[in-house]
Amino acid sequence: MGKEIVKKFKDDYSTYNLLLKETKSIFESVIEINKTGNNANTLEKIENIKHNSLSNKIDLIINIKVNNNKFFQFKLRCKEYCEIPFFRFDSDGDTHRNYLENTTKLDAQQVKTPHFHIYNEDGLNIAYRTLSLDNEAERKALEDINLCICHFFKEANIELTNDKLPLIKIKGTSLDLDFSNEDPNANMIFL
């Protein structure tokens, strides 16, 4: 599960900052996703990311819901440092509470999706939205996974080699489902 407080991040926050803020590179220009991950409802692909100054291997994990391709996550993880991803984007899904009771008013603690996740110097999971995500027209455009991953790369300080935009190809599955349905109650019978 996504942990709310990660001790490792708190104890070694300088590495955390290095991992997140320094420039990283991706070499793969076409990312094909066709296999389910640990969860049968989710497609998963892991790509390599190279950190420009650290030698640690960094994984870019892409998860897409099988029955709703607009529901995806991008995660960055450095296993040698910590098993838990240090940066994440959720296109859809649940609303996060930034548990900052001493500094932030309750209603301002609430952060709806789409949103990014980082960890603060206390190791606390903090969700936030960029200006683009708060702009309704841009948010709508970023429902496209290929546009969104560019936004993610910018936010995560990942550079593209040869300035070539990555292309994410999602392979269909054998299940006969509408892959763009964002209404979970659609086509259901409630007796």
Added chain:
Amino acid sequence: MNTLETLYSDIVTTFGNLWSFKTRGKSIEIITPFATTNHRFISVFLTIQGNDFIVTDGGWVEQGVYDNNFNLDEDCYKKIILHYQNVFSIKETKNIAKTTYFYKKVNSSVSVASIVFDMSNFISTIVSLSFVEYTEKEEKETKERFNKKANFYLSQIVEKESIKFNAPIDDNKKIKFSAIVNRTKSELILLNYITGSSDYYFNNCISKTNMMFEMALKTKHSRFIRKKISIIDTDATGYIPQKVNPFLNHLSENTKSIEVNWNQRERLQELLNI
């Protein structure tokens, strides 16, 4: 207004600000002020079908969207869910992908707020309580260790496409086995692992295996079952022969199943070749 009344007014306003919604096709997602112990706000999904108003969890609980667990093999957790379902009359159904949906349905708009309240309270509780460790750490580790060992061994001796681990035999996914081998559609071998960190847990595991083997015979696939095999973790601290043997004997006699001790696991190679 005095200070306390001003504070009260601010509390009500702030709480009120926590409600919001997203349109989702013909439904809306209502984000509620109900939150979980891993700091997520609960969403419910409101749909109108004919004269009915339906509020669901959108399948999010079973899908683990709240980063929650949903382990119905955990008896305590299952009891909590059933308790809430009974008190609030919450129903469940499955979608085409067999994901469980929890829902409430009313036919009067007056009652919609009431079912949103019940559903939110229910989801918030079952998400939060999914993080509780119900089983003692030692027992959990014993089980995980043996599962891993036995799964690995079986995957070495049975071709990948013919074996499923932690697999159900029934359509409702209630009757599960540690592994099911099916080389053809009409030949099933059911395997259950028996382990435990104490003789109490070990015997519980035998009882559960006994029940699962019995129930498998009541499913529509029963005529295809060729063998039922229990793999006994002879390395487990709960494996105390004089305490567990009477139960193991009952299991094999009652269900006509075959016992294979882990320290004689090479027997499986022959047993799994139909």
